[in-house]
Amino acid sequence: MYLRSTPRRNKDGTVVRYLQLAHNVWDPAAKRSKVQVIYNFGREDASNRDALQRLVASVTRFLDPDAALSATVDGLVFVESRPLGGTWVLDGLWQQLEIGKAMKRLLKKRRLDASAERVLFALVANRALAPSSKLAAARWVNDDVAIDGLPATSDDACYRAMDWLIEISATLEEEVFHQVANLLNLEVDLLFFDTTSTYFETEDADEAIARDEQGRPVPENEASDEHQVRGFRSFGKSKDHRDDLPQVVIGMAVTRTGIPVRVWSWPGCTSDSALIRQVKDDMRDWTLSRIVWVADRGFASERNRHHLRTGDHHYIIGEKLRSGSAEATEALARQGRYQDVRDNLRVKEVRIREDERFVICFNPDAADRDAKTRDRLVAHLTELIDNTDKLAPTKRAELRGVISTKPGLNRYLRVTPGGLLRIDAAKIKAEENLDGKYLLRTSDPKMTTEDIALGYKQLLEVERGWRDMKQVIDLRPVFHRKEERIRAHVLLCWLALLLARIAETQTGQTWPTLRHELDRIKLGTFTGPAGTFQQRTEITKPQRDLLHALKLDPPPRIYQLAPASR
Template structure:
């Protein structure tokens, strides 16, 4: 059975052809094959191609997929390869919807002789979100392992030049990207959460100190001086420090040079902006720079939400400038008269959730304190304290009979364990005892944390719930380090390190929008999208690339994100090009 084309010439000289489905039958009498017409499709130029496609699909169901592909593709068509398409296509759709491509291309238009850095930067951002790697490996990933629209290939040199340009335009980019995101997503930027983290580098020696201004930026041609953050809130205008240098590590790696990274996040979990400082920069002064940088972003009234590391008097005074207010965590174990007064005030708690009670205390006209109590956390604190006291009691049992020197050695051993040393008391005679007064004091703090707020209009419930959302920043740090692989950083130049952090911020922005829109984690989104591929075939007439048929989870993801699926035929390249 085969398809036959019959041609003939009309009386007027025109030539026409007809398509017929025919089959050869053997005629035993004539001892020859006779052609039998099974079906006539009519004139070739008038054939219903849609009907033929339906017939082919129907017949293909009788074959296994490999045989069907061989039968329909023909022996001259070869499969060149298959690359993941869904992840990069969705990220590119969000990238364009937020107008990031427009912003970058507009900034590029002001620079002569620029390469297509917008596509390269998107490729690097997609690499952070889908397969984090070094820039050399990212260039290979873009060129050989994934399909990115408008970027068939790139090189590590182009990636580095694109990062250098990104560092030059970072301030303009951050401002315009935030404006686009705020308008499209209708963000409520009344609460702005800020926190810092650090990331270390596997170096033998820190960077050479250079002169820096109060914002940690390099200042050329001036002599540096060792400035420290004073208790009165005044900073030296200039100091000398290397970018990758030793400081208090939040990764418990004080033995390695590091940098400090800050991030501001909205209540929806959308990262607004990131900052980088030398590794020895103290948290206490960072928020003041952040507040100044955000001042010119034409935002409405902002309530800054920050952790206990930013609760100095100078920081609080700085955040109250203008119409801005703050919610800041306070240390319960403090010598501050205000905090002692707030904790000693009597009053009833109001239940605002399953595991949350709040009590407001007003100490002054300008500031309010809110005591938050978690009953489950209180039980956990009490259980841990009972274990510590039991362990301490076992250690000091019989110590009265020890010689004075041996008792001193035991006292020194316990002093190295803060959890135990907290409940140890030394009598005037040098004997070791359990400090029952300290146990009672600590019991009064079980499951509690203290908040300070300068906004007179926020309720105690809003203050407590607003501070609880600070977890969004910590979640952002966790995703940056575990999903986007912020570390290790394969760069030594300060500008490249800052650009690397910018790429991680843009990747976090895209995946957080995808998560908030779909209600799924990026891990599940990426898993489903990676299964949508672009398959490349080649034949005598050229090469073409088409996508695989989407599954229902993939179709649902595109629908929730309000994005169109990629075209069935993505690209066609005729032979000879």
């Protein structure tokens, strides 16, 4: 049974075609087959074609899906389906920031395969969509996802691309910063800086070698006493609470909207105190106009503050209330009324020095939490030291040693001259005066106290960045051993977080939510006698809205056509 189009000539000489449903029957007398018309659909026009489509749909619904597909297109076989939406969006943002364009330009000066830019994009997309090792990333590209311009890759290509990324990192980072600055109209703005650490599942630190102030290796013939001798993976104060394992220190500069504009890597034993000076120097020639640096209390040294003020830049830095410094003590002693600002925050400014402004911030909700936390700690400490007067001095000393390892409890412990353990009532009274408060200092003479307080509060964006870097982008575990590969891994994670943050900023949704919705845009592959073609699934309204917010076109419906070889 088949459809045929039969021409007929009208009286005026025009030819009209008619659609007929027919089949061949054997004529024993003539000993040949003849066409027998089963149904005549009439003249071949649009309405009759619609009727045919309804007929085909009605017939194929009685067939199995495979049989229906084969019936509609002879010999067509469904091969596979891969997620397309996530990589399509990331690639679109990659092109908007001209990262691919910059990489291709830098690629011309190096003897590398032309696909190196695509491989690096695939590694970045892997961190954002399905974080895995470089070995698993190659399998992900080959078997599990659709990436425009990269049908397949290899482990060696991934490692070569990472090595190339380190070579071009300085130029690439600057160009990406300017693209982000233009995208966000970053002229006079806040830049937040903070550090974290990531550890390695190995007991051995790297061999110590001479390094410059930026922590990069120095050739042996250029090493001098001015250079520090450190291993890259080395023991230090771990922010992951794993002091038993070697680590590296990572720094990140973030805009007020949470966009990470640059990342740094240092040996694991590097302290925070001097890092922000290097960060300021590295970005001296990058900034488009005046920048206000925002950092926490670990960077509050006088030398750091002086360095940050150069070049018409300013700072907002947290001050340790419990440091016992003369400035903190004097600021807290000043009388004055608090001014209510938004987000349940009260502020008051106190003048102590001519060249700096101090702002005391008070959050009533935080004060309640601090009081409850202290009450719980004091109750626990009271239980621990109850009836210890009857213990032998050596036993009390042992308990005193245990408590000293717990800063929260040790803060409220007092030891009498006779070695007895007591609750420090004076310390509790002093702590009550600090509940819900934090102290800021700034060199900016023009910012309002509200902007200073809320600007520092946005430092939480960096903490959110680190949390997402470690959980969503999956900074850990790091599978690499060589220093340059570790640095490249951090750069890949930064680029992935950058693209994810821009997507979040433009859509108002979290990256995990976006990733889930975009991965529902699939690319199906079909093959048949005529060749192979790929077709995406239909775009839903939520998906279309996301693409519109990101200013991206949807993927083409027919993605690829490959005729069969003859």
